[in-house]
Amino acid sequence: MAPARDLRDVLRRHGYTVYDIGNEAHMVHEPPEDHTPYSETAYPGRSVYGVGYAIDIMPPKTSARSKVDGLPLPSLQQLGAQLLADRNGGVSGIRWLKYMNWEPERNNGGLCYQESWRPTYRRRSSSDRGHIHLSGLTGYETSTIGSGYDPVARIRGDDMSEAEIIAAVRKAITTDRAIREELSRLPWAFKPADHGGKTTAHAIVLNGHTRTLTAIAGRDLVDEQQVAADLAPALLAVLTPQAIAAAVPAEFAGQVADELAARLAS
Numbered sequence: 001m002a003p004a005r006d007l008r009d010v011l012r013r014h015g016y017t018v019y020d021i022g023n024e025a026h027m028v029h030e031p032p033e034d035h036t037p038y039s040e041t042a043y044p045g046r047s048v049y050g051v052g053y054a055i056d057i058m059p060p061k062t063s064a065r066s067k068v069d070g071l072p073l074p075s076l077q078q079l080g081a082q083l084l085a086d087r088n089g090g091v092s093g094i095r096w097l098k099y100m101n102w103e104p105e106r107n108n109g110g111l112c113y114q115e116s117w118r119p120t121y122r123r124r125s126s127s128d129r130g131h132i133h134l135s136g137l138t139g140y141e142t143s144t145i146g147s148g149y150d151p152v153a154r155i156r157g158d159d160m161s162e163a164e165i166i167a168a169v170r171k172a173i174t175t176d177r178a179i180r181e182e183l184s185r186l187p188w189a190f191k192p193a194d195h196g197g198k199t200t201a202h203a204i205v206l207n208g209h210t211r212t213l214t215a216i217a218g219r220d221l222v223d224e225q226q227v228a229a230d231l232a233p234a235l236l237a238v239l240t241p242q243a244i245a246a247a248v249p250a251e252f253a254g255q256v257a258d259e260l261a262a263r264l265a266s
């Protein structure tokens with residue numbers, strides 16, 4: 001499936017060993033699972049014949065460095081924690097994940113879990129050790145949702161400054177057509193947000209899109225009000241007046257219009 005392939009390729013570029021199609025034991029196993037091109041454990045629909053739905057990420061050597069940025073390769077424990085946080089956090093690039101088998105403490109030793117989303121999140125114990133196993137949902141076979149998702153970069157992103165995050169978000173919104181399209185598809189269900197007792201148009205905008213922006217930026221936005229002020233021009237650039245008029249609650253329509261007029265005039 002495309003998003004698993006995209007993640008496989010990103011991780012291989014960093015230097016991880018990532019497997020996809022299984023060996024003969026997988027092929028003749030009853031029932032055939034997600035490392036075969038004819039899985040019978042697909043969810044929520046039936047598998048598409050010829051499509052594999054799983055990858056295995058192998059533990060890197062402790063001294064290994066990323067071939068992309070030269071920094072130490074995250075362990076499977078760090079990588080798994082990021083994947084889990086992103087999947088539970090609604091990050092779109094990993095929304096295709098059906099379940100993950102991993103060991104959060106150490107390789108081949110401590111606890112081993114299966115984290116699954118079928119459809120709601122549930123953790124149970126697993127015996128599938130020695131690697132991270134990822135299985136995908138049906139319906140994402142040809143999806144581009146995973147393109148650009150890089151959990152290693154997201155782990156590094158913890159060190160980004162607020163200014164770098166804002167710059168990254170602004171750049172993403174203004175230069176990335178896919179993100180702009182995603183924003184334009186979102187239901188414009190603006191909710192009032194109380195920022196220091198003052199509800200502003202850009203706070204309303206941001207309040208509805210914090211998750212998207214967080215996904216783009218790669219971490220929580222710390223000072224929402226400041227970010228809102230800084231991002232307002234870029235956000236307003238991707239909103240059509242019709243979208244705003246159609247979705248903004250009547251009691252805020254005037255404020256949004258005022259804000260837009262002020263932004264357009266400046």
Ligand SMILES: [Zn+2]
Pocket residue numbers: 035054055056132133134
């Ligand atoms: Zn596997």
